[in-house]
Amino acid sequence: MIEIIVLIILGGLCLGGGLGVVASRNVAYATICLLIALLAVAGIYVMLLSEFLALVQVLIYGGAVTIVLLFALMLTRAHELEGRQDNRQRPIAICVSLLIFAAISFATYTNEQASATDRVSAPLKTLGTELFSSWLIPFEITGLILLIVLLGVVIITHKEKI
Amino acid sequence: MSLFYFQIISAALFSLGVYGVLARRNAVLILLAIELMLNAVSINFVAAAAFLDPQNFMGQVAALFVIALAAAEIGLALAIILRLHRYRSSVNIEEINLLKG
Numbered sequence: 001m002i003e004i005i006v007l008i009i010l011g012g013l014c015l016g017g018g019l020g021v022v023a024s025r026n027v028a029y030a031t032i033c034l035l036i037a038l039l040a041v042a043g044i045y046v047m048l049l050s051e052f053l054a055l056v057q058v059l060i061y062g063g064a065v066t067i068v069l070l071f072a073l074m075l076t077r078a079h080e081l082e083g084r085q086d087n088r089q090r091p092i093a094i095c096v097s098l099l100i101f102a103a104i105s106f107a108t109y110t111n112e113q114a115s116a117t118d119r120v121s122a123p124l125k126t127l128g129t130e131l132f133s134s135w136l137i138p139f140e141i142t143g144l145i146l147l148i149v150l151l152g153v154v155i156i157t158h159k160e161k162i
Numbered sequence: 163m164s165l166f167y168f169q170i171i172s173a174a175l176f177s178l179g180v181y182g183v184l185a186r187r188n189a190v191l192i193l194l195a196i197e198l199m200l201n202a203v204s205i206n207f208v209a210a211a212a213f214l215d216p217q218n219f220m221g222q223v224a225a226l227f228v229i230a231l232a233a234a235e236i237g238l239a240l241a242i243i244l245r246l247h248r249y250r251s252s253v254n255i256e257e258i259n260l261l262k263g
Contacts, residue, residue: 003163011171018175021194022182034194037175041201044171048212050222053229060229065197065236072190072240076247086185087256093184097177104173108166130219131226142230149234153241 007047014040027073035066049121168209175202189243189253193236200232 017037024030038061045054131139175198182195204225211221247253 004167007163007167011167014171015174015178018178018198021191021198022178022185027188027191030191030194034197037198038201041205044168044205045208045225048168048208050208050212050225053208053222053225056226056229060233061197061201065233068236068240069190069194072243075244076190076253087187090185093181096184097181100180101173101177104176105170108169108173127219127222131223135223138227142227146230146234149238153237156238156241156245 003047007044010040010043010047013037014044028070031066031069031073034069035062038062038066051121052124052127165209165213168205168213172202172205172209175199175205187254187256189246189255189258190240192255193239193243197232197236200228204228 014037017033017035017040020033021030021037024033038057042054042057042062045051045057179195179197179199179202182198183192186192186195207221207224207228209221211218211224215221243253246258250258252258
């Protein structure tokens, strides 16, 4: 029973933060709302017994991504757009997102439901072993992608004209 | 508690992200909405793996990859936005139509 209450609180924080991201007129407030939503997602990971994932979420999203986004907002003076952050497609966008939500919810609802009785916590050692044995090549490719992105970012933001 | 609640949260978060991508005109705010969508997908992965196949950690590994690639994506996208702002002095995507035929 208490799990349901915690889940409702976390889901409310998550969706409230998401609503703030897409509805806020101030870009700095939108970023803070994103931070709230991401931390709530970390809480949902804890509820799913994925503590390591929650730790990574807080570290990378809460620590790195939000700060980088705030820096980008500061450097691009995005507040000049303040007052009207939505474009003309807004009614269509509302319809499309509601349709997507209805479709996913219907597909989920008609499926058979899995119960919560057989969840197990993943020990960190097992997760690491799994990651470095059967997922080794994707892991290395991810590292390569991060290196390429680092080089690309340096080249793109270089002062000289191309 | 069942898988249904997590999937509803995930679907709602994904729809909010879709709305943000379609309706915003500031490039940085579109990036924020993309982050919302990526997180929704991660929730779905982890919840499905935790409920349907608890002995297998595929969902957590997939979510880890999503997080790593999202970090890479946001770095690259912000570099492009900074470059764009330097040349066009704007991050309004309605004014960025160089490739329009």
